[in-house]
Amino acid sequence: MRNTTKLKTLLLKYTVSFDMDADGLFTLLLIDKNTNHTKRFEGESYSKVLAKAYSYLLKEVKHIKATR
Numbered sequence: 001m002r003n004t005t006k007l008k009t010l011l012l013k014y015t016v017s018f019d020m021d022a023d024g025l026f027t028l029l030l031i032d033k034n035t036n037h038t039k040r041f042e043g044e045s046y047s048k049v050l051a052k053a054y055s056y057l058l059k060e061v062k063h064i065k066a067t068r
Helices: 003-013 046-067
Strands: 014-020 026-032 038-043
Touching (some): 003 014, 003 046, 014 046, 026 046, 038 046
Antiparallel strands (some): 026 038
16 A cells, blocks of 8 residues: 555554654654544655554554453
């Protein structure tokens, strides 16, 4: 799946913030639009932090479906 598709999917549920420090470490912050719960991911590339965040989204959706 392309990074743009992952990002678009994340943006349906979360407000997304990207940052990079002086050493090149990327940080992605997800803020749930409904609950304001936050989750932070770090990695050495944009693709890696986006993949971690997308994986987290899939686990959250699976968890929500299981509790219903």
